[in-house]
Amino acid sequence: MDLLANIWLHIxxxxxxxxxxxxxxxxxxxYFDWKxxxxxxxxxxxxxxxVTGENKARGSFYQPTMALSFNRLxxxxxxxxDSVLVDFGCGKGRVLLLAVLRxxxxxxxxxFSPELCAIARNNIKIVEQATGSRLDITVVEGDVTQxxxxxxxxxxxxxxxxxxVVLEAVVKNIQKSLQRKPREIxxxxxxxxxxxxxxxxFLPKNSYLxxxxxxxxxVNC
Numbered sequence: 001m002d003l004l005a006n007i008w009l010h011i012x013x014x015x016x017x018x019x020x021x022x023x024x025x026x027x028x029x030x031y032f033d034w035k036x037x038x039x040x041x042x043x044x045x046x047x048x049x050x051v052t053g054e055n056k057a058r059g060s061f062y063q064p065t066m067a068l069s070f071n072r073l074x075x076x077x078x079x080x081x082d083s084v085l086v087d088f089g090c091g092k093g094r095v096l097l098l099a100v101l102r103x104x105x106x107x108x109x110x111x112f113s114p115e116l117c118a119i120a121r122n123n124i125k126i127v128e129q130a131t132g133s134r135l136d137i138t139v140v141e142g143d144v145t146q147x148x149x150x151x152x153x154x155x156x157x158x159x160x161x162x163x164x165v166v167l168e169a170v171v172k173n174i175q176k177s178l179q180r181k182p183r184e185i186x187x188x189x190x191x192x193x194x195x196x197x198x199x200x201x202f203l204p205k206n207s208y209l210x211x212x213x214x215x216x217x218x219v220n221c
Contacts, residue, residue, distance in 0.1 A: 021212035028068035036130050038123040040064050040094040064094045065159050065190060069211035074102050076208060077217055080184040084153045088144045088170055089161025093120030096137045097127055106136040110144045117141045145169040149177035160191040167194050171201045178220060187218040
């Protein structure tokens with residue numbers, strides 16, 4: 001009954017077509033974890049996580065990116081050559097895994113919760129064992145505002161992981177990186193609550209509604 005009530009609320013809020021897309025996405029999320037025996041689902045509140053630092057209150061709860069929608073997004077967004085993806089607020093590492101499994105050579109996740117970092121690293125090991133191959137994925141525990149972006153990193157992903165104050169700091173770090181090492185980049189902002197901040201920093205290239213979810217696509221040139 002709770003499931004049916006939840007679906008009905010989604011229909012009232014988002015409409016029938018978008019609700020069906022979301023349900024299909026959730027089914028694929030379940031399939032992803034079942035296939036690899038990973039743990040990437042289920043929301044987790046910040047109150048249930050151990051986080052140190054002044055920006056804890058500016059973060060968002062853990063909610064995974066929908067796997068099917070993300071895969072379809074990668075089919076649409078032209079990525080720069082030799083893509084290296086950075087996921088700001090990587091949580092349990094689902095986006096990192098999806099990106100590398102889809103052919104992106106290297107992925108780095110920044111996460112300020114040690115519990116989520118541990119889960120993400122374990123998920124990577126599980127998928128490596130399941131696929132029989134090493135995945136070039138790194139999970140960095142720390143505050144995204146303090147992360148120094150490397151010169152080869154050129155695809156930046158955000159699933160509305162923090163508030164506008166932290167987002168502005170991350171955008172400035174990307175801009176500093178581009179001043180130091182000019183290059184073609186792509187920024188993907190999922191659930192773009194503070195899109196105005198990126199609108200003022202980069203060139204909005206496209207917007208997508210995939211699987212009932214909204215993504216903004218930005219470039220720097």
